[in-house]
Amino acid sequence: MKKFWALFFWFWPLVALYVCLIAPSRGWWFPSEPLSTLGHQIDGLFYLILIIVTVTFVGTQAALGYALWKGATKGSSQKAWFSHGSHKLEIIWTIVPAFVLVFISLTQLDVLADIRVLSKFPDSVQNSPVAEVMARQFEWRIRYPKPGTKLMNEPQPGDLYFVNEVHVPAAVPTMINLRTQDVQHAFFAPRLRVKQDAVPGLIIPVWFEIEKAGEYELLCAELCGWGHYKMKARIIADSQKGVDEYLTRLELEQNEDGVADAEASAE
């Protein structure tokens, strides 16, 4: 029975590893490859940490299991090792992990700066948000500047509005201004690996570069009330031309009265 317990503590980490190994093929992994430039960097860091952590996990669990196995196979007449510790070992297992942890921290700094430090944002997006994304219970309200003008913090006459759909250009860096009208929310685009809280009272610029045209989920990642789970929206990445066309269409729809609309649809 003693050996059983030692094996028990060896066995479950193997199951855990096996589950992680098959996870990607079962769809229990990232929803897709990262589809933004920063996403690639984030995933790279994730896999770096994953390797270090896996080695540590295997090493420590194996050692723990082995310590149990040694105890299980020890004759009851044999006495325990009388030791209060080892100065040398303490030094080794303080310095080595310290080094690894500092190394991990250092690898993060550049990417963090790229994501968050305003002055490191690509020049092309500095001070030129394409849209304001305003969260509210329980939807996303998008405000674009009137084509040809700049987005202002305060709504301007001629601004264009839409709900739960953000159109942005693909393959170029893009910046949006994130706000909330009521409580805190968070802008979460899982395939783009973008997440940023929308904090009441703040306007927070968020930039990303979506690599390919397409449709990407946008959801809320900060508890905002009972309907938190249903703040479902889409980010639509398109060529610059496509986005311009969309905005023109939106402007037409918004400015025309019903009569013109009817004419348009009659054509």
Added chain:
Amino acid sequence: MATITPALDTHDHSHDHAHGHHEQTFIQKYVFSTDHKVIGIQFLITTILMLMVGGALALAVRWQLAFPWESMPLIGRVFGLFHGEGGQISPEFYTMLFTMHASVMIFLVIIPVLAGAFGNFLIPLQIGADDMAFPVLNMLSYWFMWPAIFCFGVSFVASGPTAGPGNGWTSYPVLSDLAAAAPSSGAAQTWWLFGLTLVGVSSMMGSVNYMTTIINMRAPGMTLFRMPLTIWSMFITAILQAFALPVLTAAGFMLVFDRLSELLPTTIHSVFFVPAGIIVNNAAPTVGGGQPLLWQHLFWFYSHPAVYIMLLPAMGMVSDMLACMSRKPVFGYKPMVYSMAAIAGLGFIVWGHHMFTSGMNPALGMTFMTSTMMIALPSAIKVFNWIGTIWDGNIQFNAVFLNCAAFVALFIVGGLSGIFMAAVPVDIYFHDTYFIVAHFHYVLFGATLFGVFAGIQFWFPKMFGRMMNDKVAKVHFVLTFIGMNGTFFPMHLLGIAGMPRRYADPYLHGYLEHLLPMNQFMTISAIIMGFAQFLLLGNFFYSIFRGQKAGRNPWGANGLEWSAPSPPGHGNFDVPPVCYRGPYEYSSPEAEALGQDFILQTTAPPAGVQRVAVHH
């Protein structure tokens, strides 16, 4: 010695006041008792019952995630009685479930079971005192739990039948600040805050007592570095409480003040956390210049140290138990003490790691990332030393040992997942996903609760003079261990798959639909684990009355508590203890000379060797 004698004097004095009359009524003895042992056991039984409440709430959460919008069996009926929805979980109700699950587990189970139950029971016994420094304060710290439980209870129904507190245990404003923001943000939120504050009052009374007792009331010869690691951990935890709690209490009052103006006709009207121009539910825009991030800073300034308040005592207890069950000294006693101190110190400068996506200054993010990485270091050192403690020991494979080994094995997982989240860019993806949920359940359930299970069985004979049944405890261990991993390990994968936490229905989003079967597997594991706890309950209550009788020292352990009768009478020790050595001299030559593999801290060395006053 000089510090010890006067302290003993003053204590004898207060002792006379508190317990002068030995014919106590039943109420004095078992209800409003000032005896630390009774108070400890009161805390223990209360928290075990609260564990079942918190567990039921968790199963309801799991039910919704596995079978969204389907009627819940059994529990659903009970909820249905006053929620009138035929046992179906509504989205508001779901937010209440996870909020109250976390609140009950954190504030009414984990924190009070460690400091309240074990701290109370063990501190005087392990340092050789006859009670706490302030017995009445100690009694009050228990009895303040009940108003807290009452407030949490009222909060379930205060806002009408469908809205309990539903803003998460973190209760971020503005959601938790403006009553119009959600059905759960009305009176329910206020009662929740009162409950939180009362738990804080209770903890603070405990903390003051523990610090004073440990500093002043150690038996002769019990030098700081002869204290068991349990005592060190309780001491460090008490310091953490004392410095962190006032901040939470202040923040709680600020939030209450922000809210009061809406609820009572009062002149108090503050807007600490509400900026101007916020429009909730078409109400008029708010006026005021508050800052919602202020709450996050204050809340996490308490709540990060609090996660260590929820772990350190278990770390200390597990160190004691591992040494005893391996019949070996703790490997690296001093590094263990220093690493606990380092965790506590660093614990005060890492709170920002909960706010990496909050929009705070990125330079702060970098600082918090580095300090957070560094806090993993003392945790790692402790893991290595635990493995060193077991290494080449004469292991007793009983339920106590198995639960402790599980503590180490599962803490490793929780510590390692922490590293992903400490790395800011990676955390940007993981924040508020199930990866976080996996992380804290590995540390809080995997580590702390398994440590508590072990501790209950280990000190049970001292509490009640009887043993718990080891076979039943082993079955409980296996079922809980398997259920625990089946429930929580897949959460890492859900987090990687991008499943957000606190979603009543994640499957609304196409990219999460295929995760339903995995969630069903997790729910089944959770149900098994939940029902396994009846084994613990049964074993516990049965053994109080029918367990095998135990002597003073059934485990052959070294601590002072094992030299007292089981259970210790009033005043604890029949022979005033004197401490002659460290607590972990298992299998020492000195012990062997006595023909055994342990040597009580109270066993006098052979005549002529006088070591009482030695300090090192």
